[in-house]
Structure formats: structure tokens, C-alpha cells
Amino acid sequence: MNIVHISTELAPVAKVGGLGDVVFGLSRELIRCGHDVHVILPKYACTELEGIQDLEIEIEPIRTEYKGNTLSSTVWRGRVKEIQVHLIEPHSEVAYFERDEVYGYEDDVERFCVFSKVALDYLVAGGYQPEILHLHDWQTGPAAVLFRKQYRERCFPHCQLIYTIHNLGYQGQAFPEDLDALGLEGKAFLSQEQMGDDQDWGRINLMKAGVVYADAVNTVSPSYAKEILTPEGGKGLQGTLWTHRSKLFGVLNGIDYDYWNPESDPYLPAHYNAAGKRKAKVRAPSLGIQNKDVVKQALRKYTGLEERDRPIVICISRLVPQKGLDLIRHALFRTLEKDGQFLLLGSSPCSETQAQFVALQERFAHHPHARLFLQHEERLAHLMFSGADIIVVPSLYEPCGLTQLIAMRYGTVPVVRETGGLADTVFDVDHSGRCFGEVNGFGFKHPDEGGVNYALDRALDLWKRQPRVWGDLVKNCLNVDSSWTRSAQDYLGIYEEVKVCVGVKS
Numbered sequence: 062m063n064i065v066h067i068s069t070e071l072a073p074v075a076k077v078g079g080l081g082d083v084v085f086g087l088s089r090e091l092i093r094c095g096h097d098v099h100v101i102l103p104k105y106a107c108t109e110l111e112g113i114q115d116l117e118i119e120i121e122p123i124r125t126e127y128k129g130n131t132l133s134s135t136v137w138r139g140r141v142k143e144i145q146v147h148l149i150e151p152h153s154e155v156a157y158f159e160r161d162e163v164y165g166y167e168d169d170v171e172r173f174c175v176f177s178k179v180a181l182d183y184l185v186a187g188g189y190q191p192e193i194l195h196l197h198d199w200q201t202g203p204a205a206v207l208f209r210k211q212y213r214e215r216c217f218p219h220c221q222l223i224y225t226i227h228n229l230g231y232q233g234q235a236f237p238e239d240l241d242a243l244g245l246e247g248k249a250f251l252s253q254e255q256m257g258d259d260q261d262w263g264r265i266n267l268m269k270a271g272v273v274y275a276d277a278v279n280t281v282s283p284s285y286a287k288e289i290l291t292p293e294g295g296k297g298l299q300g301t302l303w304t305h306r307s308k309l310f311g312v313l314n315g316i317d318y319d320y321w322n323p324e325s326d327p328y329l330p331a332h333y334n335a336a337g338k339r340k341a342k343v344r345a346p347s348l349g350i351q352n353k354d355v356v357k358q359a360l361r362k363y364t365g366l367e368e369r370d371r372p373i374v375i376c377i378s379r380l381v382p383q384k385g386l387d388l389i390r391h392a393l394f395r396t397l398e399k400d401g402q403f404l405l406l407g408s409s410p411c412s413e414t415q416a417q418f419v420a421l422q423e424r425f426a427h428h429p430h431a432r433l434f435l436q437h438e439e440r441l442a443h444l445m446f447s448g449a450d451i452i453v454v455p456s457l458y459e460p461c462g463l464t465q466l467i468a469m470r471y472g473t474v475p476v477v478r479e480t481g482g483l484a485d486t487v488f489d490v491d492h493s494g495r496c497f498g499e500v501n502g503f504g505f506k507h508p509d510e511g512g513v514n515y516a517l518d519r520a521l522d523l524w525k526r527q528p529r530v531w532g533d534l535v536k537n538c539l540n541v542d543s544s545w546t547r548s549a550q551d552y553l554g555i556y557e558e559v560k561v562c563v564g565v566k567s
């Protein structure tokens with residue numbers, strides 16, 4: 062199958078959060094299954110170009126009608142691992158992507174409207190005929206409406222459109238004039254059935270464009286697919302999602318098993334696996350689980366924690382309200398009360414939140430058992446996922462969540478709020494009703510301090526009082542299969558299903 066993703070992130074070269082991981086992991090698995098996969102991305106100033114092999118100009122200029130003028134762009138091509146990538150570089154005084162960050166600018170709507178349209182023009186100019194065009198989140202919502210109203214019939218009659226909602230918390234509010242700029246008549250799209258924002262009359266909702274105009278819509282876990290149909294989870298889009306529920310699916314994310322691999326992770330000083338076996342080749346180092354302790358020591362050294370026989374609890378997260386900021390803070394204090402050690406790695410796009418955590422960081426700067434790192438750091442993330450005993454993920458809502466999956470891959474036990482993908486992937490030792498061989502963590506329902514205590518206390522107590530049982534729980538985590546193999550098959554199932562719906566629906 063020929064599959065093209067239009068995305069604003071791709072790990073590891075342009076990654077802000079889970080979206081980048083998902084597009085990377087899914088694309089690699091689809092390629093492994095023999096499919097032809099391309100990813101179209103903006104060429105940000107902050108793209109890590111050294112991670113892209115054989116980068117060269119592919120086509121220039123691509124001409125795009127925008128605001129009644131012609132905008133010209135250069136498209137670069139290269140490879141990230143085996144994924145063929147195409148980077149869009151529009152030439153404009155506005156410098157749409159020559160910025161330090163991927164998101165967070167006042168003109169984000171305009172930036173990603175431009176990207177969406179140039180991406181489609183590039184597909185036309187390059188003569189691509191994808192069978193599946195896969196869009197992600199509100200930033201590529203404009204591509205959904207453009208594809209249905211201007212491009213499909215004329216240029217891609219056999220292409221089906223898939224739209225993935227990674228997080229309904231960000232919907233992209235625009236004005237009709239933003240659509241006018243793309244050559245669409247903005248006001249004509251204001252109705253509730255089209256792209257009119259259900260909560261703010263007169264505005265256009267770009268996430269809604271994906272939901273309304275795609276042939277199939279999915280979100281990133283079965284539980285979240287149900288939650289978004291409710292007023293609490295739908296964040297205003299529940300009515301639209303309910304109308305389109307027959308084409309709505311929930312597909313759990315996987316993680317890239319080569320990149321996140323305790324057997325070979327280049328960031329780790331020692332390696333291990335569940336079986337603790339030697340590597341196949343003679344004289345290869347032992348992969349015994351005791352090597353997790355070697356990483357734990359290295360983690361203490363790297364972060365300045367005191368060397369003591371205590372459990373290490375971590376949190377790796379964007380510091381935004383969705384992630385349960387008060388509960389993260391509470392988990393830190395509770396861990397210290399219960400004689401654990403705590404490490405936080407995270408950063409916030411909001412200067413006020415960042416300042417609050419900087420204050421907390423300073424307070425613990427010389428504490429023997431807690432440290433906060435308020436930056437994005439890949440190496441430290443790997444060391445923490447592997448060297449820790451417990452990860453806390455106290456999200457208020459969580460479409461899928463990757464950190465609990467990555468942590469389990471490294472034998473680190475998750476303590477999570479039971480919501481969305483966290484509820485689908487973490488099975489509580491005490492109350493999930495599963496036999497011990499099938500449990501892998503601790504959960505709580507109510508997003509308050511009592512909830513955190515209920516789950517975190519049980520985890521810390523088990524670590525302290527029953528080390529053997531804890532060891533078995535660590536093995537259960539190591540044995541969880543979160544690879545992309547099953548999820549990619551689910552996506553292929555959706556691709557196949559929409560392909561049989563022949564005929565152009567405009």
C-alpha cells in the first residue's frame with residue numbers, strides 16, 4: 062500500500078510529544094510489513110537535520126495559491142532510519158518555520174494552514190498517488206477539508222483519508238478568513254455540520270475538519286475513543302464525534318522497540334532483558350536483570366541523588382494541566398515521606414508553570430533524595446526510564462500515554478490515574494481482577510491526593526516489604542508487548558476497510 066502521512070512531528074528529528082513517537086513508530090512498522098511510507102513535515106529551524114540521511118532538495122519551487130498570491134516553497138527529501146521524509150520550506154517574509162520551537166506562536170493557525178496546503182500541492186507536483194493519506198491532529202485539519210473540497214476528485218480519486226486524534230485538548234480555533242486565505246469560502250463552512258465551532262459561534266474548528274471530512278477517524282486508545290463521546294472527554298466536540306461515531310476507532314499506540322530497548326540502548330551503561338539471558342553470540346555481556354541496578358547507580362550519579370537502598374520514583378512529562386501538575390508535585394512529597402527518591406524530568410510551554418517548577422527545583426537543589434530537571438533531555442529520559450523503580454503518571458485525562466509503556470519496556474512499574482490509554486494498558490496488582498501473571502502496575506480513579514496515595518503507597522510498600530514479588534512484577538512489566546506489531550495491524554485493518562469504500566464523496 063502507498064501511505065503518506067502529513068504530520069507536524071516525527072521523532073527523533075522534530076519531536077515535541079507523543080505524536081512524533083507515533084508517526085515514527087507506526088511508519089517503521091508499516092515499512093517492515095512491506096508498505097511504501099512517506100512522511101511530509103515542515104522544515105523547522107529546530108529540526109535536527111543531522112538525524113536525516115541523504116538530505117537534498119527534491120523539488121523547487123512548489124507554487125501554492127495563498128491569500129490570493131503565489132507562495133513558493135522548496136521541498137527537501139531524505140531518510141530518517143528507513144522512513145522517506147519530505148520537508149516543506151515555504152519562502153515568505155513571515156518565516157513560518159524558521160523559529161526556535163515547533164508550536165506556541167500566535168500565528169500557529171496560519172503556519173499550519175500554509176503547511177497543509179503546500180503539502181497537498183507538493184503531492185500533486187511530485188506525481189504521488191497515495192492510496193492512504195493519513196493526517197494527524199488539528200494542525201493538518203486544513204488538509205482534510207482542502208483534500209475533500211479541492212484536491213481529491215481532481216488529483217487523487219483513489220486515495221482515502223484517515224485522521225488521527227492524538228489529543229482533543231488542542232483543537233485549533235480559526236476564523237473564516239483563515240479558510241479564505243486557502244481559497245475556500247470560509248463563511249460557507251461555519252455550520253455545525255461542517256467546521257463551525259460548537260462552543261464559539263463564528264469560529265472555525267480545525268480539529269473538526271478532520272473528523273467531518275476524513276473517511277475514517279481514530280484516536281489512540283479504545284477507552285479514549287469512548288471518553289471523547291462524553292461532555293467531559295469531548296471538550297465540545299462530543300456532538301460531532303457522536304454524529305460520526307460509525308467511522309470512529311480506538312487504536313492503542315505502540316512504542317518503537319528498537320529505539321526503546323533495554324538490551325541495546327546506547328544511552329545505558331548496562332543492558333538487560335526479562336529472561337536475563339546471554340546474547341546469542343558467545344562472549345556477549347550478560348543481560349541479567351541485575352544490570353537494571355547498574356543503571357540505577359548510574360542514574361543516581363548522573364542526577365546527584367544519594368546512594369541509598371531506596372526506591373526511585375520518576376515522572377517524565379510535559380508540564381501542562383492535563384498531566385495533573387498538583388498531583389505530580391504531591392507525588393514528589395509523598396515519595397519523600399515514604400522514604401523514596403524522586404526525579405522529575407519535564408518542561409512547560411507556560412512561563413508561569415515553568416517558574417513554579419523552577420522554584421521547586423531550587424528548593425530541592427541540594428536535597429539528597431529529590432531532583433528536578435526542567436529541560437528536554439533524551440539521554441536523561443532513557444537513564445530514568447531504565448534506572449527507576451516506579452513511574453507516576455497522574456494525568457487528568459490521557460489519550461494513550463507513552464511514558465507508562467516505555468517505562469514497562471525497561472521494567473519500571475507504572476502508578477497511573479486510570480483514564481484513557483492508561484486504563485487500557487496498566488492492570489492493577491490488587492483491584493484489576495486479573496491473575497498475578499497479568500498485572501503490571503498500580504492505579505487510582507480519583508485525580509486527587511488521596512488517589513495518588515492509594516496507588517503510590519501500595520507500590521512503595523510492595524517494593525520495601527516483598528522484594529521477590531516486586532521482582533516478579535518487574536518481570537511482568539518487561540514481558541508486556543507494546544510493540545507496534547499489533548497496533549500497525551489495526552491501522553492496516555482501518556486502511557483496508559476504507560479502501561473498499563470506493564467512489565468519491567465530496
Ligand code: ADP
Nearest residue numbers: 078079378379406407436437438442462463464
Ligand atoms: P504527550 O504526547 O501528551 O506529551 P506522551 O506520554 O504520549 O505525552 O508522550 C511523551 C513523550 O515525550 C515520551 O516519549 C516522553 O519520554 C517524552 N518526553 C516528555 N517530556 C520529556 C523531557 N522533558 N525530556 C525528554 N523526553 C520527554
